[in-house]
Amino acid sequence: MKRYSAFAIAREATRYHSGWERAWRAPEPKAKYDAIIIGAGGHGLATAYYLGKNFGITNVAIIEKGWLGGGNTGRNTTIIRSNYLQDPSAALYEKSRSLYETMSQDLNYNVMFSPRGVIMLAQTHHEVRGYQRTAHANALQGVPTEWISPQRVKELCPIINLEGPRYPVLGGLWQARGGTARHDAVAWGYARACSDMGMDVIQQCEVTNIRREGGKVVGVDTTKGAIDCDKLGIVVAGHSGDLANMSGFRLPLESVALQALVSEPIKPAMDVVIMANTVHGYLSQSDKGEMVIGGGTDGYNNYTQRGSFHHVEETVRALNETFPMLSRLKMLRQWGGIVDVTGDRSPILSKTPVDGVFINCGWGTGGFKAIPGSGWAMAELMAKGHSPLTDEFGMERFIEGRFIDESVAAGVAH
Ligand code: FAD
Numbered sequence: 001m002k003r004y005s006a007f008a009i010a011r012e013a014t015r016y017h018s019g020w021e022r023a024w025r026a027p028e029p030k031a032k033y034d035a036i037i038i039g040a041g042g043h044g045l046a047t048a049y050y051l052g053k054n055f056g057i058t059n060v061a062i063i064e065k066g067w068l069g070g071g072n073t074g075r076n077t078t079i080i081r082s083n084y085l086q087d088p089s090a091a092l093y094e095k096s097r098s099l100y101e102t103m104s105q106d107l108n109y110n111v112m113f114s115p116r117g118v119i120m121l122a123q124t125h126h127e128v129r130g131y132q133r134t135a136h137a138n139a140l141q142g143v144p145t146e147w148i149s150p151q152r153v154k155e156l157c158p159i160i161n162l163e164g165p166r167y168p169v170l171g172g173l174w175q176a177r178g179g180t181a182r183h184d185a186v187a188w189g190y191a192r193a194c195s196d197m198g199m200d201v202i203q204q205c206e207v208t209n210i211r212r213e214g215g216k217v218v219g220v221d222t223t224k225g226a227i228d229c230d231k232l233g234i235v236v237a238g239h240s241g242d243l244a245n246m247s248g249f250r251l252p253l254e255s256v257a258l259q260a261l262v263s264e265p266i267k268p269a270m271d272v273v274i275m276a277n278t279v280h281g282y283l284s285q286s287d288k289g290e291m292v293i294g295g296g297t298d299g300y301n302n303y304t305q306r307g308s309f310h311h312v313e314e315t316v317r318a319l320n321e322t323f324p325m326l327s328r329l330k331m332l333r334q335w336g337g338i339v340d341v342t343g344d345r346s347p348i349l350s351k352t353p354v355d356g357v358f359i360n361c362g363w364g365t366g367g368f369k370a371i372p373g374s375g376w377a378m379a380e381l382m383a384k385g386h387s388p389l390t391d392e393f394g395m396e397r398f399i400e401g402r403f404i405d406e407s408v409a410a411g412v413a414h
């Protein structure tokens with residue numbers, strides 16, 4: 001595949017952009033692969049990419065029932081940070097954040113990583129204690145974060161109102177190298193790189209059954225026919241429960257909709273990301289100028305990939321106190337994704353009771369930031385049967401009572 005470069009853009013500009021190749025092939029499935037990944041979201045594609053890049057396993061298919069990146073990966077608000085409390089989480093999320101730093105160069109695809117900084121506001125004394133504790137934990141883990149005063153919050157984000165009548169701003173947890181990236185580009189960049197390594201990204205192909213023989217996986221049935229494999233990775237976020245059912249085991253998670261919305265575009269108003277977890281709202285500004293806004297999950301389990309009016313009202317009402325300028329903006333569009341939430345708000349990267357079947361799920365409301373690190377770790381788990389980054393995240397932790405509690409870090413969304 002030809003490399004993207006400034007030279008290529010100049011060359012194509014002189015010939016009406018007629019020379020660009022397709023970014024990835026659209027193959028029909030082969031009869032058999034060494035490994036199949038179900039789900040062409042960011043986590044599935046990244047898993048396939050690192051199987052090839054780090055372990056030379058390229059006879060791989062990534063099977064997607066819709067279009068690649070059309071699940072939560074293309075619906076999320078793109079906040080990237082690694083300010084988690086527990087050591088195994090910090091290791092995984094910081095690995096991921098650091099891979100984002102060089103992702104555009106590694107994939108030869110501009111994912112628009114923007115380390116503009118993330119503030120998690122403290123608006124109750126409980127949150128002050130929680131975030132100061134996280135800042136201390138991060139210092140021990142080697143993750144650069146900092147507890148900052150209300151005045152520093154105001155310097156970093158002049159449009160904020162520190163003196164809200166109910167929840168004045170008492171400080172914040174600041175991660176200067178956190179930020180955002182372009183969500184579609186992350187999926188597209190990985191898909192292009194996978195296709196370039198000879199992998200098959202098969203879209204519009206739903207997996208309907210997992211075939212097993214003697215407790216071992218032998219293949220999948222799909223809407224494009226049966227496909228055999230030696231190893232299978234299930235990476236389907238909100239549909240993980242369905243795929244686990246097909247494999248004959250159950251998962252300790254719930255599926256629920258998480259919604260977001262954007263305002264009309266305005267001139268640059270803020271150049272950091274702010275999360276206000278007490279009131280359930282968060283905010284950043286996209287490169288197009290839209291204010292990107294989200295709140296908490298729907299209060300009931302559902303598989304709805306769409307927005308609802310009550311959510312707009314609740315979320316914008318919550319944020320208006322702290323960002324009064326929002327009250328003068330028109331909201332443009334809203335949407336939803338189905339997120340997969342575990343009891344300890346930490347993911348599952350695990351072997352399963354079926355030999356050869358591995359599962360990557362439970363990222364809930366916070367898995368975009370984790371895409372490269374999760375793919376890196378999951379590929380190692382699938383290739384070698386073990387990864388230091390996934391050791392603590394096995395599904396057996398829910399039987400053993402060995403939870404990795406990240407309810408404070410997951411914050412706004414649960
Ligand atoms: P997905 O991108 O959902 O991919 C799974 C794929 O599996 C889908 O494309 C689906 O079609 C496919 N699939 C399902 N069943 C089958 C089947 N039977 N056969 C074939 N394919 C199948 N995270 C952050 O870190 N920061 C944020 O700011 C953030 N904001 C969010 C805002 C919203 C509104 C939402 C919904 C989520 C947000 N998240 C955020 C969470 C993040 O989006 C997810 O954790 C992450 O994208 C999950 O990626 P994935 O690849 O596991 O899943």
Ligand code: PYC
Nearest residue numbers: 077079294365366413
């Ligand atoms: O995990 O940082 C996050 C997040 C922000 C909004 C939704 N998830």
